[in-house]
Amino acid sequence: MQDLHHLVVVGGGFGGLQLVNSLKGAPLRITLIDRRNHHLFQPLLYQVATTVLATSEVAWPIRHLYRHRAEVTTLLDEVVGVDPVAKTVQLGGGGTVAYDTLVLATGATHAYFGHDEWEPVAPGLKTLEDATTIRRRILLAFERAELSSDAAEREALLTFVIIGAGPTGVELAGIIAELAQRTLPEEFRHIDTRQAKVILVEAGPRILAAFSEPLSDYARRSLEKLGVEVRTGVPVTACTAEGVTIGDTFVPSRTLVWAAGVQASPAARWLGIPCDRAGRAIVGPDLSAPGIADVFVIGDTASVIQEDGKPVPGIAPAAKQQGTYLARLIRARLSGRPAPGAFRYWHQGSLATIGRRAAIIEFGKFKLKGAFAWWLWGIAHIYFLIGTRSRFAVAWSWLWIFLSGQHSARLITQRETIQQRESREGP
């Protein structure tokens, strides 16, 4: 076993897992390192943040996924550097791991465009902790409004601002609006939750820019029907504990969510290779790190420009395709066969939901919107979940919400009580 070629994969996201999955049976030892013990199904994370799903329904312990693959070792540790000469990876715990081939699939996090001071007041949504933080803030805002006797304060508490109108921003805005309009009204005695304002801000000219204009327009109208105020073409210029400045207009709000920018992991810095503006390592057409032997970079932390000049988008299907491609390339190298040609991304289509009853789907020329698209979206997502148990659990949660209109995962947890938050963030 020790004599086998040793592949080290850093990152158990969509790209890393697809690579390891596709290498089943290859003559390799594989070490998969992640600083989390779980793979996260990012596309549904917004549902954890908005009380629809529980954390365990969108995340799976990585080592459990590979329990039957004896050649795969899972390490829970943080990578802090790479030594391409010694061919080792440095771990935060102090150890090092030697590799024959290294694949960095370390993903991305939110970017605040040079305004990192906005993060505490406008958290992004990348991890399970982010999701429970946002869930707690949304629920606490309603609770504090119920307790408040000051009308201006109550209005600020009942104003929710989502910054960035990609799929995550749109999905968050839709569900928060539904929560306020349909789920919560009968539970409060001093406030009318239907008075809550949900504002979706987008600096670009339209929401869901990855979709064609008619679908993007449809999504906007659907959101507005749910009561969401959509403001496009105007950037956010300040975020504070008191509210947000949209262009020149200050909007008092106690709950901001950041769904705008993306910053790649420091993979390019570890390797000392050039990166693009978002910090993504610029890799060759075969996803290799230029000038560094046996190192590849895939997923959201890689910048790949295809032969036709088009960049590969930073989405889950692209990362998975890169994982599959790299598995083929590694198998070819191991067996001395010629390597496959350059990586080519195949766009399978785009999906987004708006609230509980509408979705938009675009597969090339095929376009679909409305309730039927919503069902297709749901079925597709259940299909992509890992394991029978999760599929049943998520299907049950959705069916329950669909039938009863009641969200179940509405727990305020972590040691931040209603008073602590007040004292930290000002009244």
Added chain:
Amino acid sequence: MQDLHHLVVVGGGFGGLQLVNSLKGAPLRITLIDRRNHHLFQPLLYQVATTVLATSEVAWPIRHLYRHRAEVTTLLDEVVGVDPVAKTVQLGGGGTVAYDTLVLATGATHAYFGHDEWEPVAPGLKTLEDATTIRRRILLAFERAELSSDAAEREALLTFVIIGAGPTGVELAGIIAELAQRTLPEEFRHIDTRQAKVILVEAGPRILAAFSEPLSDYARRSLEKLGVEVRTGVPVTACTAEGVTIGDTFVPSRTLVWAAGVQASPAARWLGIPCDRAGRAIVGPDLSAPGIADVFVIGDTASVIQEDGKPVPGIAPAAKQQGTYLARLIRARLSGRPAPGAFRYWHQGSLATIGRRAAIIEFGKFKLKGAFAWWLWGIAHIYFLIGTRSRFAVAWSWLWIFLSGQHSARLITQRETIQQRESREGP
């Protein structure tokens, strides 16, 4: 509505909820105050700590439970005092709430018998956060053992000590042993999780002292069959980050769980009335606070000695019976009818599980043990859960574990990484 008699209930545990439920239709305004937004099904909390259930399967937002009862107002706030002369309750947020009748059902927390410094290294199990903390520690111990190259360190990491052998301690020990013996072995490459030691320590002469001796013996043998080391008749004399001292013997361990003592909430102090050693307010035979008009104390924070001299035990069924009794008493007072006689506790029986296949049940003379008892235990607990959704979800989780042997809720969350814990608690 404002002219109606105003009942304030503090605490949304078993006692408080039962009281509010039993007062349905009574000519009252009710305000229910809790510092958590959820009711917690404590008897299953150990299953959250041991990766069997998700947090949202054992907790429900309180205000959701009373959405159809317009006369019930739910407040998320912490009570910090009572003024029995002005007849008001002081809230941590600064406000006060006036009452006509006040019921304190504020429960209890763990007690460390004057050793509060043990709490950080030996957390108890009372809240959802406690459960996720213990779950994280258990899972991180295995992860760190997998990374460690030091044999002594590995042994300490794979030693789990549960202090206190009541139902919670026994249930925790059983499930941790099963996790190590059956669920985890095939997922690790450098350690054999079956080498893990689970030690259950009890200062008293036997485990599950509430049960008769034959059942208590059976439980002990069942635990030992699962690989749990049971040590009775010997107290814990020290807990540190390095391990635990049991009598005079030091046992290196990185994961301690406290399931021993109980300390009542400060209800007696708020009222300035006498309390017992555990801090429970000593109340009259009708659960009233002696010498204070219109104030009652129920559940784990009340000490009730019945006419036959027997104390009422601090368990969920007793709290619920007190809630029902007090509802009758309040209805009688409102309508000018004579008050019911003294509160009498009716012991319905005791249940405890040992691991995944055995349980013991004792209803007076009726005794049952083994697999059939386990099924009865499961059905009884599903019956007592709140709401169709949770019953289905828990039944599905249990069925899945029963069929597949795989626990699903194995997520390490909260911002305590493997390194942070090391640096905080020493290597």
